[in-house]
Amino acid sequence: MKKNRAMINAFLAPAVLAYLVVFLYPTLRTIVMSFFKVESVTDSVSKWKFFGLGNFKTIFSSELFITSLKNIGNIWLIGGISVMVLALLFAVILTSGIKFKSFYRSAIYLPNVVSAVAMGTMWINYIYNTDFGLLNRILAFFGQGNKKVLWLGPDRIFWSMLVAYCFGMVGYHMLIFMAGIERIPQDYYEAATIEGANIWDRFIKITLPLLKGVTRSNIVIWTVTTVGFFVWGQIFSPVNLSAGTAAPMNYMYELVFGSSSSVTVRDSGAGAAIGVLMTLIVVTVFFATTFIVRNDDSEM
């Protein structure tokens, strides 16, 4: 087929234009904004005052922001390990030839399809509710009803939120692992079985090494979604920020648009600084995983 330059450019033009206007321009503007003192996001450039690294100093001197960084650190590490281990376990089980594989796969993936707002509300009102919630009812059934556990109390709310969040995320990562496992040729397993390898050996020596690329993808995707953690923080703390549920995005949202319960000072410059910081985190993790989990030995 003859390559027609004009046609290619004409078809690419709308997409490139959309990318430049909707993604690149706001990104560049945000980076520039992070070095200025800006009150409202839509203030004209004439109202901006140069502030150097002042915005970064502001956000790092906020105790709540530091707590929010710790929160996503915990979500990334502890949540990440839990989700990946569970996702891998389910993926291995579902690709080992059990019956009703499609049903289990759909059932585990279902939470991903349901809106996060609906899921979060369900967890708060149906499962964690102090008086009527599922967990406290189970405890009461086993005779522990006197001591009602405050699942949404200040010391437990972060972990409650993390469990609810991870519950919904397992399905998505399980599918990615399944796709990776299904790409491994069965010959390897057959050869290993003939040589006398048991299930554990097959898993450690064949499955895991050949899943390196998929694992790296999963880690990067998990990092991106963790950095963008927002909806669950809003649901578990609907009116204003709490130390146990705030993620940097929640903090940024309140900083840029003001609190919904009282009239607070807005600081879009500091919000932009948070945005820049989050981008740096994602880029750093991306490069780190590229070096640590090398993709060189999966020649599929």
Add this chain to the structure above:
Amino acid sequence: MKKRASILLIFIMALSVVFTSCGSTNSNSTNSNSSESSSETTTTPAKNIKLVYWTMWNETEPQGQVIAEAVEAYSKQTGIEVELNFNGRDIRKNLQPALDAGTQIDIFDEDIDRVNSTWGNYLLDLEELSTKSYPSTNGKPFTEVVNKALIDIARQVGPNGRLSSIPYQPFAFVVMYNKDIFDQAGITSIPKTWEELLEACEKIKSIGKIPWTVDDAYMAALVGYHLARTIGMEETLKIANDNSWDHPGVLELAKDWEEMYQKGYISPNAAANVWPAGQQEIAQESVAMYLNGTWLPNEIKSSVKPDFRWGTFAYPSVSSDGDPITYNNIGGQCFAINKNTQYPQEAFDLIVTLTTGKYDTKLAQESLGVPMGLDSDWPEQLTEAKTVFENTTNRYIWAVGMENSADVNAKIKKNFALLISGKLDAQGFAEAMKN
């Protein structure tokens, strides 16, 4: 031939992209309420004037419905077209960008502090317009027929101390209580001091009900109020602004609330109440009292029994060093006019329609809210609130400043919840707040 067909296809695609992006910028209003009437009932001839009004209410809320009715009546009477835009609470994010972009917005409404401080630069000065008389004011200046306290507050918070907004839907932040439980417990008079409150709590507990509750959204306000009643408004504001909690009053507050926890006067669920769980405890009648706004009866209208009896009283005084019960957080929503409007008088006429006479009463009745007009009736649920309004001499800002900083608010929420669930004692709370 093939080349021509593909060029035509590209052209159509490009056009469709252009049209879809054009189309989305025009239709912003979800409900255009326009009625260009003929000159049958008009007192002034139809002038082809169009007002654009952005409101914070949703179409389905009672306030939204009454406003829509009032706007339609106004349009019919004056022949002026009014485009009514139900933004919902998103107006907090949408309004300023729209104003900056030069969109025609003549009237908008929101919380009185937000309108005057966040959007102060966009407001028209209303001092002159408000001293005129209008058909519904019986010959008196407008400012003399509406709630004076609110007008004074609006002037106080207005840019340069000028009246630049007209309040409506006033609220007071008070203790809302269940009258039935009070009667059952044998409480005959409203508690005015902390000791009286503790006595009332004991009586309520003896009939098997829980005296008090709170949820995460209002913990900072509770702490702010109690602190102001203990050490006074000035000191409390200082603590809120500097985030320095060394004051001995903090320990006193902690001891008071530790006592509330130990005596079982506060709901055991309170520390884990994610809003609106606290209100629901009131609605279910398991708890008697809750520090909240006078909007509460309206907010949980659908959760309470039909003959729920509401009462209100000002937060009791705690110490002689602190504020008396005449200091309260009073506020409201307010209407404001864009300083660049072409029709200031017409816009103000609409505001008068909404804050006096028939529609003011209707707004108060339908939304179980406080009316603006001095002649309008108060809903039954808020009769006791009238006393609080009339007796308030000094105004607290929202939560006495405790929600002005997200850091302070989050710190209070965490430590206060630990205090009222017994995980921190009074000393521990005071120490934790100092960090």
